[in-house]
Amino acid sequence: MSAVRRLVVEADGGSRGNPGPAGYGAVVIDAATGETLAEAAEYIGVATNNVAEYRGLIAGLTAAKALFPDAGTTGPDLRVHVRMDSKLVVEQMSGRWKIKHPDMKPLAARAAAILPPSSVTYEWIPRAQNKHADRLANEAMDAGRDGRQWEAAASTAELDAPARTPLPDRGPPGDAAAGAAKARAALAAARGGTEAGTLFEVPTAEEPAPPAAEPVAPEPTTLEPTAPEPTDVSAIAGAEAAAASASGSAATPAPQVGWAAAPDLGAPATFILLRHGETALTPEKRFSGSGGTDPELSATGRDQAARAAAHFAALGTVQEIVSSPLRRCRETAAAVADRLGLEVRIDEGLRETDFGAWEGLTFGEVRERYGDDLTAWLADPDTAPTGGGESFTEVATRVAAARDRLTARYAGRTVLLVTHVTPIKTLVRLALEAPAQAMFRMELSAASISTVAYYGDGNASVRLLNDTSHLR
Numbered sequence: 001m002s003a004v005r006r007l008v009v010e011a012d013g014g015s016r017g018n019p020g021p022a023g024y025g026a027v028v029i030d031a032a033t034g035e036t037l038a039e040a041a042e043y044i045g046v047a048t049n050n051v052a053e054y055r056g057l058i059a060g061l062t063a064a065k066a067l068f069p070d071a072g073t074t075g076p077d078l079r080v081h082v083r084m085d086s087k088l089v090v091e092q093m094s095g096r097w098k099i100k101h102p103d104m105k106p107l108a109a110r111a112a113a114i115l116p117p118s119s120v121t122y123e124w125i126p127r128a129q130n131k132h133a134d135r136l137a138n139e140a141m142d143a144g145r146d147g148r149q150w151e152a153a154a155s156t157a158e159l160d161a162p163a164r165t166p167l168p169d170r171g172p173p174g175d176a177a178a179g180a181a182k183a184r185a186a187l188a189a190a191r192g193g194t195e196a197g198t199l200f201e202v203p204t205a206e207e208p209a210p211p212a213a214e215p216v217a218p219e220p221t222t223l224e225p226t227a228p229e230p231t232d233v234s235a236i237a238g239a240e241a242a243a244a245s246a247s248g249s250a251a252t253p254a255p256q257v258g259w260a261a262a263p264d265l266g267a268p269a270t271f272i273l274l275r276h277g278e279t280a281l282t283p284e285k286r287f288s289g290s291g292g293t294d295p296e297l298s299a300t301g302r303d304q305a306a307r308a309a310a311h312f313a314a315l316g317t318v319q320e321i322v323s324s325p326l327r328r329c330r331e332t333a334a335a336v337a338d339r340l341g342l343e344v345r346i347d348e349g350l351r352e353t354d355f356g357a358w359e360g361l362t363f364g365e366v367r368e369r370y371g372d373d374l375t376a377w378l379a380d381p382d383t384a385p386t387g388g389g390e391s392f393t394e395v396a397t398r399v400a401a402a403r404d405r406l407t408a409r410y411a412g413r414t415v416l417l418v419t420h421v422t423p424i425k426t427l428v429r430l431a432l433e434a435p436a437q438a439m440f441r442m443e444l445s446a447a448s449i450s451t452v453a454y455y456g457d458g459n460a461s462v463r464l465l466n467d468t469s470h471l472r
Contacts, residue, residue, distance in 0.1 A: 025136020
């Protein structure tokens with residue numbers, strides 16, 4: 001029986017903008033000693049996180065094969081254990097998740113063809129355990145930023161990476177065995193280390209993992225009838241939920257809280273929230289909702305829209321544009337779309353509140369004419385404006401439904417939502433799980449930018465609020 005050489009490949013990739021300037025890093029490690037045998041890193045131009053992660057995997061497997069080109073013939077049999085903090089890549093390459101995105105299929109095929117599938121195993125690890133590859137990827141992106149190529153001789157990634165420690169034996173695929181793994185780790189520490197005499201436990205091909213149910217992605221939820229059908233919908237979140245259910249854990253994982261390392265759930269759906277430019281009513285601070293005159297942009301508003309368009313063109317991160325059906329938003333969205341060469345989709349859920357009889361009036365005029373109604377409205381989110389308008393509770397229900405439609409459709413994408421004060425404040429409030437009264441604690445200027453990211457585990461992260469720097 002021929003000898004077996006066991007290696008560990010740790011790989012990572014990153015994108016500063018997603019898509020944006022991207023790079024990957026990979027390291028090949030001797031499983032028995034923990035010695036670094038090879039490093040690889042490269043700046044790859046503008047790409048997404050997932051593309052960069054796959055490129056890192058390909059580089060790592062290629063480097064492993066190059067170290068032992070005669071493996072399996074005249075040389076020892078080669079067994080490679082891949083460790084990555086990308087849940088997407090690990091599950092897809094393990095065959096438990098389908099590969100639907102057209103950009104991922106050829107990359108996965110390239111990775112699978114480098115070594116015999118029976119000689120490669122995959123494991124998801126927390127990001128904190130993948131720092132060597134992560135630092136390589138960041139070195140590559142830094143090099144690309146400076147107009148140069150990454151050089152191994154100049155790398156300090158291994159010096160900066162934490163020391164490697166013995167790992168417990170792997171349990172079933174996925175994360176359902178996390179608790180059992182911790183118990184095994186404690187027992188292994190008490191016994192004085194791992195059993196096989198290796199720093200890393202590398203599963204063998206002769207020890208197949210228990211079968212996992214194939215994740216079934218949810219049917220994509222469509223937008224309002226005015227919007228065309230989507231061309232691509234990521235199923236990462238639905239697949240994770242199904243995988244968790246199959247492994248006996250809760251169908252919907254609890255959102256991660258705090259700063260602890262969390263599973264890589266793929267790129268979030270990132271909503272860039274652009275309030276429309278000014279209309280004639282804006283500087284007069286008049287109620288202007290969906291039940292009024294539907295004003296057009298003023299000259300100032302058109303200039304604000306043009307400045308926003310130039311800003312997004314310089315960033316190069318917007319992939320989709322969705323707008324409220326109201327004219328001021330459609331005009332603002334059109335200015336950006338023309339500059340970026342994108343289409344504008346309309347979602348009715350993004351329209352402004354119907355302010356009923358208050359439409360066109362200033363706050364002072366409403367207090368003078370409908371004082372009691374205004375006081376009740378300010379105190380209770382269930383109270384609607386005079387004359388049959390919408391309450392904030394009703395608006396929140398509508399906006400939350402639009403949010404859910406759009407996050408399902410645009411998972412992993414960066415989407416510009418051109419909308420109004422109340423929908424933007426509502427999205428921010430819901431992301432923060434703040435009470436309804438928080439609506440009155442936020443300022444949103446005309447043509448301001450706010451940003452919220454939505455992750456596959458249900459978490460949301462508010463990244464920006466009321467930025468107007470692009471207007472200066």
